[in-house]
Amino acid sequence: MKQLLDWLDSRTGIKRLTHEALYENIPGGARWRYIWGSALTFCLAVQFITGIFLWMAYSPSAQTAWESVYFIQHEMAGGWFLRGLHHFTAQLMTVLLVLHLMQVIIDGAYKAPREVNYWFGLALLGLTLAISLTGYLLPWDQKGYWASKVATNIAAITPVFGEQIQKLIIGGSDYGHHTLTRFFALHAGVLPGAIILLVVGHIALFRKHGITPKQPLRKPDAAFWPDQVLMDAVASLAVLATVVFLTVKFRGAELAAPADPSEPYSAARPEWYFLFLFQFLKYFPGGTEVWGAIVIPSLAMLVLAAMPLVGKWKLGHRFNVAFLFAVMLGAGLLTWQAKKQDGADKAFHLAVQQAHQDAERVVELAKAPTGIPATGAVNLLRNDPFTRGPRLFARHCSSCHQFDGHDGTGVARVLEHEVQAGDTVASIEAKYGAPAGDLVRLNGADAASPKPGQKLLVTDPGSAPDLKGFGSREWLAGMLDPKLVSSDRYYGWTKFKDGKMAKWVKEKLAKKLPAKQAELEKVIAAVSAESELLSQKAADVRDRAIIGQGRELLRDEFGCTDCHQFRKPDPDANTVDLTGWGSREWLIGVIADPAHERFYGKKNDRMPRFEKDGVLKREEIELIADWLRGEWYRPETASR
DSSP, rough: HHHHHHHHHHHHHHHEEEEHHHEEETTTOOOOOGGGHHHHHHHHHHHHHHHHHHHTTTOOSTTTTHHHHHHHTTTTTTTHHHHHHHHHHHHHHHHHHHHHHHHHHTTTTTSOHEEEEEEHHHHHHHHHHHHHEEEEEEEEBHHHHHHHHHHHHGGGSTTTTTHHHHHHHHHHHSSSSHHHHHHIIIIIIHHHHHHHHHHHHHHHHHHHHHOOOSSSSSSOOIIIIIIHHHHHHHHHHHHHHHHHHHHHHHTTTTHHHHHHOOOOTTTOOOOOOGGHHHHHGGGGOOGHIIIIIIIIHHHHHHHHTTHHHHHSHHHHHHHHHHHOOOOOHHHHHHHHHHHHHHHOOHHHHHHHHHHHHHHHHHHHHHSSSSOOOOOOTTTHHHOHHHHHHHHHHHTTTTOOBTTTTSSSOOOOOEEEOOTTOOOHHHHHHHTTOOOTEEEEOOTTTTTSSTTOEEEEEEEESSOOOOTTTTTTTHHHHTTOOTTTSSSSTTTTTTTTTTTTHHHIIIIIIHHTTTHHHHHHHHOOOOOOHHHGGGGHHHHHTHHHHHHHHHHHHHHTSGGGTTOOSSSOOOOTTSSSOOOTTTHHHHHHHHHHHHSTTOOOOTOOOOOOOTTTTTTSSSHHHHHHHHHTTTTTOOOOHHHH
16 A cells, blocks of 8 residues: 555655645644535535536426436436435525625725635626526526526616626527526536636635734644544534435425426525625615615625725724625624515415425326426426316406305405495494405504594405306305305306396296205206216216206206206207207317307396407316316326
């Protein structure tokens, strides 16, 4: 072994290099305050190693980026662990950089002759934040896409050259494939190369000038080995333990749904270390945002860069320390404000919840037997009734209909009412048809005793039937209930409230009940069976005989075919055809053109002809129909 080492030393000088590295003099001996540089070097090494292995499985294109990250996260052996190490080490590296900067400024290690090394450190801080920003987009998911879009839009407000700078960054006039490839080139090539050069220069200058000891010295000078090496090793081990803990706890880094420019992402926020800037911009509305985004941050960076010049004097050093702590305090306060505002924002919470649901759902779909389509993972959600159905319903249907009391996505509709003289809680709720107790206060108004001029929010019951469970026996039973047929859940706010059907239910059918309740239940089973709902398939098979009896009772006992056509042509029918009522084909048809003679004809009450008038495409109508019917891919049913 000695001969091998001597041979290697004669050709490389490794013994002298090792001695210089390990036996560097440390004034005042080893101290824990000197660990930051080594901890950061360890983080950088972890980032480079994990980044190279991630690169081996990553495909940087708009149609393959998310898919390759999905493979790493969910299919590659240990991939989630690798992503977690890379992600959380980057997070911790930002913290360590700030702590290192604080230590340098407090100890005065930026003063002559160490100015250039200090500037190298500032540049390394900027490059680290830049590499974090570029890496945020690489999964090409909703979270990274929209957050990066907001961040790069800031470049557009730069005076004079803003638009040109933005186009240069994103590779064109809008986000797309070239944006991703540019960010990847920066993240995996340009920025790491620049960081390596600066780190080499930073270490060389550090070795030239040595450590700036904290005065007064409490211990005699000592070599870097073994005490400081041990402290640095403990610090690096603590960093690794923290990163591993976070990785295991969260099972790697988060992967949101695939980026979809057509679906706004209200939950988009920058990473926590940029959150203070996001909050800061809120104080600069309209055309003043250039001050919050460009001018003031640039001035703050200039002050940081000028600290070696200002710190020549004792008062200047105190100013530098005070300025640093003021910036840190301000950033912390702005971050707290951003978190507090988000915490009180119900719309944001709903968006976050929806984002988590989309992320879980797309993984379910990707793991389905059909897998990810050749057109890309984004189409998994675009063609998924469970995901798209409620959003299309909320956008196009919820102005009239509700779904279990909300717009389909969980948002309850409300109306604003200005209190007039003589208004009471009961009269206001009656006016809007809001259920008792659904009056809430707004702008300090007291919901218990409203006063003229105050504004109240009232739950909006909609102006058409609630479609939760449409086609089911339960839904149909409610519509044939004399107490409910003209309620807000069914015809209460339509022109059918006092129409022929409602009168028949409240008068003729009411007289038959409860004596004919058993027969009515058979009729309900028969009509509901036309919908062929998967959710009641077992019940329809079990009750085949009852359904057959119900079809006869429907014609003979209850006379439904006096108005409705059912299972055979009837030229005298003058209202909705009950053949296939509630089925997928029937539901698609009524959404496409409710004024068709098969449905409401000239009696149609305000419902748009969605396909006929070009409001919705056929595939969008199919998504709404499948969602209303509860028909979408479920892993538990697919495995049977």
